Amino acid sequence: MSIGVVWFGNDLRTADQVMLWHAMREVDQLICVYCDPLLPQHSALNSLSSPSPKRDRFLRDGLDELALNLQALGQTLWVTQKHAQVALPVLFNELPITHVYRNHHAGWYEQQALNQITFDFPDIQIKQFYGLGLFAQSQLPFALAELPDSFSKFRKMMETIEVTAPLPDAAQLPPMPAFSLPDFSPWQVRPAKTEQARFNGGERAALTQLSDYFATDLPSTYKATRNELDGWENSTKFSPWLAQGSISARQIKACLEVYEGDHGANESSYWIFFELLWREYFHWYASRYGKRLFAANGIQQRTTQRSFYPERFRKWCYGNTPYPIVNACMKQLNETGFMSNRGRQLAASCLIYDLGVDWRYGAAYFESQLLDYDVASNWGNWQYIAGVGADPRGGRHFNLEKQTQQYDPEHHFIEKWYGHQFDEQLDSMDAADWPISPKP
Numbered sequence: 001m002s003i004g005v006v007w008f009g010n011d012l013r014t015a016d017q018v019m020l021w022h023a024m025r026e027v028d029q030l031i032c033v034y035c036d037p038l039l040p041q042h043s044a045l046n047s048l049s050s051p052s053p054k055r056d057r058f059l060r061d062g063l064d065e066l067a068l069n070l071q072a073l074g075q076t077l078w079v080t081q082k083h084a085q086v087a088l089p090v091l092f093n094e095l096p097i098t099h100v101y102r103n104h105h106a107g108w109y110e111q112q113a114l115n116q117i118t119f120d121f122p123d124i125q126i127k128q129f130y131g132l133g134l135f136a137q138s139q140l141p142f143a144l145a146e147l148p149d150s151f152s153k154f155r156k157m158m159e160t161i162e163v164t165a166p167l168p169d170a171a172q173l174p175p176m177p178a179f180s181l182p183d184f185s186p187w188q189v190r191p192a193k194t195e196q197a198r199f200n201g202g203e204r205a206a207l208t209q210l211s212d213y214f215a216t217d218l219p220s221t222y223k224a225t226r227n228e229l230d231g232w233e234n235s236t237k238f239s240p241w242l243a244q245g246s247i248s249a250r251q252i253k254a255c256l257e258v259y260e261g262d263h264g265a266n267e268s269s270y271w272i273f274f275e276l277l278w279r280e281y282f283h284w285y286a287s288r289y290g291k292r293l294f295a296a297n298g299i300q301q302r303t304t305q306r307s308f309y310p311e312r313f314r315k316w317c318y319g320n321t322p323y324p325i326v327n328a329c330m331k332q333l334n335e336t337g338f339m340s341n342r343g344r345q346l347a348a349s350c351l352i353y354d355l356g357v358d359w360r361y362g363a364a365y366f367e368s369q370l371l372d373y374d375v376a377s378n379w380g381n382w383q384y385i386a387g388v389g390a391d392p393r394g395g396r397h398f399n400l401e402k403q404t405q406q407y408d409p410e411h412h413f414i415e416k417w418y419g420h421q422f423d424e425q426l427d428s429m430d431a432a433d434w435p436i437s438p439k440p
């Protein structure tokens with residue numbers, strides 16, 4: 001008798017799900033689990049990078065859908081609020097588990113958790129797959145330790161490698177063994193929502209966005225519009241679903257190929273693949289550099305300023321700086337959980353270079369607020385702008401006036417988000433902590 005455990009993470013889907021595909025063939029019984037120690041605290045912003053209520057809702061949508069989709073395949077989603085390293089050993093000691101299925105996660109902590117389990121349970125077959133990105137590690141034409149030091153080099157090496165097509169759907173999953181453990185409970189699906197949000201988590205909404213986007217001509221003009229600060233149609237908006245894994249990068253690539261077959265490929269449609277390669281790059285970068293992703297000096301180990309001005313940081317978070325375009329972007333983020341790529345670049349550059357704050361505080365705030373928070377893409381992009389990451393130019397300081405001229409010349413975006421409303425004076429204390437009198 002073989003018993004498998006499918007261990008879900010940022011891959012909350014049943015379609016194109018390599019773990020289920022293998023488990024279906026290899027084990028007699030199966031348990032599907034999701035471990036999230038943050039679940040009970042999600043709605044309280046109890047530390048800087050704790051998920052916001054919006055991201056918490058998006059995650060719960062994803063878990064609801066996954067539970068329902070697993071149910072349709074004869075399975076149950078079990079959830080524990082303990083860390084995987086704590087909860088899974090209890091399960092493995094209770095039942096004679098023979099196989100564990102897990103997708104490779106680029107994040108340091110996720111990798112540590114898998115390493116610990118692999119070390120502690122040498123008799124269990126731990127099967128790791130590459131279901132989060134476009135490529136498996138075996139497809140990389142270099143050893144991970146030799147990851148190219150710039151995206152351009154990486155792209156040139158990877159763009160001609162064939163992306164594996166998505167897997168067919170699993171038809172039926174093996175049954176679940178009987179067990180009862182206090183730390184595990186079946187995920188309780190919430191009643192269907194009536195409110196209509198632009199971003200609803202889960203596989204159904206992800207697939208709707210995928211088919212809606214490729215049903216238009218938008219991919220053919222994507223490159224010209226993707227830098228806009230606003231507008232649903234100006235970029236794909238796939239990122240939140242990609243981040244929770246309710247859609248796979250391979251599913252997007254497959255739809256893109258069908259689109260190009262029907263409409264013809266052009267530079268714009270190619271650029272969607274180009275951007276997915278950026279995501280891919282940062283994922284391998286995070287895998288390669290581990291906890292250096294979070295280090296102040298980055299992967300470059302280049303000394304950077306580490307100053308922290310609490311008042312400036314707070315003002316940046318709430319969109320109350322002397323830079324209207326950044327204020328608008330931050331208010332958009334706080335209100336919607338989303339910000340355009342251009343907006344993220346400007347907000348990050350402003351915090352680091354105009355406000356003089358250590359980049360890691362900004363990365364942590366984005367982590368808490370972005371619906372599409374992805375450890376590799378977020379911390380990798382912040383390092384890039386701070387000049388301690390994969391940027392051969394050594395950092396990006398944007399001229400906010402010029403950027404406003406270029407991307408919001410009529411101030412429509414700024415006005416929409418009240419970016420002009422800010423305190424006259426940035427600091428209320430000087431460097432020696434003396435109060436600064438307000439300007440007359």
Ligand SMILES: Cc1cc2nc3c(=O)[nH]c(=O)nc-3n(C[C@H](O)[C@H](O)[C@H](O)COP(=O)(O)OP(=O)(O)OC[C@H]3O[C@@H](n4cnc5c(N)ncnc54)[C@H](O)[C@@H]3O)c2cc1C
Nearest residue numbers: 235236237238239275276279341344372373374377378381
């Ligand atoms: C400071 C900063 C922080 C960021 N944090 C995140 C994050 O936590 N999660 C995240 O998914 N993206 C992050 N990005 C990258 C990018 O801003 C978003 O992926 C993009 O804006 C999402 O919108 P979209 O899906 O419409 O993107 P599109 O323009 O439609 O791009 C298609 C897909 O390509 C990928 N992509 C595009 N640009 C990038 C990029 N620069 N880096 C990595 N992948 C990219 C995304 O998966 C995206 O969904 C960050 C960028 C910056 C500058």
